[in-house]
Amino acid sequence: MATKRKVNNLLALAVLSVIVERPMHRYEIASKLKERGKDRDMDIKWGSLYTVVQNMAKAGFLEEIGSERDGARPERVIYRITEAGRAEMREWTTELIADPELEATRFTAGLSILGVLPPDLVIELLGHRIAALEQNIAEVRRELAELAGGLPRLFTVETEYGLAMLDAELRWTRSFRAELVEGTFPDLGFWRRMHVENIDPAEVFELVERGELPE
Numbered sequence: 001m002a003t004k005r006k007v008n009n010l011l012a013l014a015v016l017s018v019i020v021e022r023p024m025h026r027y028e029i030a031s032k033l034k035e036r037g038k039d040r041d042m043d044i045k046w047g048s049l050y051t052v053v054q055n056m057a058k059a060g061f062l063e064e065i066g067s068e069r070d071g072a073r074p075e076r077v078i079y080r081i082t083e084a085g086r087a088e089m090r091e092w093t094t095e096l097i098a099d100p101e102l103e104a105t106r107f108t109a110g111l112s113i114l115g116v117l118p119p120d121l122v123i124e125l126l127g128h129r130i131a132a133l134e135q136n137i138a139e140v141r142r143e144l145a146e147l148a149g150g151l152p153r154l155f156t157v158e159t160e161y162g163l164a165m166l167d168a169e170l171r172w173t174r175s176f177r178a179e180l181v182e183g184t185f186p187d188l189g190f191w192r193r194m195h196v197e198n199i200d201p202a203e204v205f206e207l208v209e210r211g212e213l214p215e
Contacts, residue, residue, distance in 0.1 A: 003095060005088070006059040010042040011052045013096075016061065016081060016089040023065055025076035026053055041158050053079065061085035107169070115204070118195040119180055119188060126177040133170040140166065 005012075018024070018032040030049055038044060056062045062079040069075045081089075107129075114122060140163045147156045179185040194204060 003091070005092065007052060007055045007061070009048065009052055011044050011048055012056055012061070013089065013092050014038040014042045014044060015049075015053060015056065016085055016092075019062065019079060019081050020086065020089065023078050023080035025068065025078050026050060027076060029053070029079075056085070059084075061088050115191060115194065116201075119185075119191050123177060123180050126173055126180075130170065130173055130177065133166060133173065137163065137166050137170065 014033055015029055017038065018036065019029060021032075024032070026049060030046065033039060033044065039046070053062065057064065057079065060082055061084055063082050064077050065080050066078045067075045068078060117125070140159060144156060144159055144163065147159065153160075176185075180188065185191075193199065
């Protein structure tokens with residue numbers, strides 16, 4: 001079970017992962033996060049950075065150690081990680097690695113209400129998704145090949161994992177689309193009828209609840 005954290009936003013963990021190197025101000029933190037691709041790994045919302053850093057300081061994970069001014073720009077507060085922040089980073093990472101947690105995706109949301117679309121349209125849309133996944137996979141493979149020449153594998157395992165997940169999604173999507181194309185998907189006949197005859201969704205749900213879904 002996920003721990004209820006004082007700052008329960010993955011952006012906080014991303015901040016800890018870069019500021020552990022040395023003290024930084026918020027603009028430098030943001031620059032490092034972008035440079036390391038953390039916005040891809042942790043779905044960062046940049047508009048939250050100021051609030052997250054403040055909350056981490058209140059929680060005792062960061063502390064102010066000074067400030068600097070660049071010309072006419074506003075003064076920039078410099079933060080460093082505390083021992084409590086180091087402990088939080090280790091504990092949070094331990095939890096993320098050890099405890100599996102189902103995470104909803106946009107694709108899962110679409111699949112959950114797939115019946116609102118006619119099967120022939122779904123076949124077409126899945127074809128578009130397959131093409132996009134193939135392109136994404138090719139790009140990630142190129143990125144991994146480039147990284148392999150300059151970085152230890154320790155710093156690319158998240159990209160390897162992302163590639164494995166894309167490969168798995170591509171295999172499943174191809175298989176699912178093939179079932180629709182070949183007509184082997186269960187209830188495909190009724191699914192088509194739903195749209196050809198414009199059957200009311202309320203009637204469909206009533207049939208499903210009674211276990212009387214027709215062929």
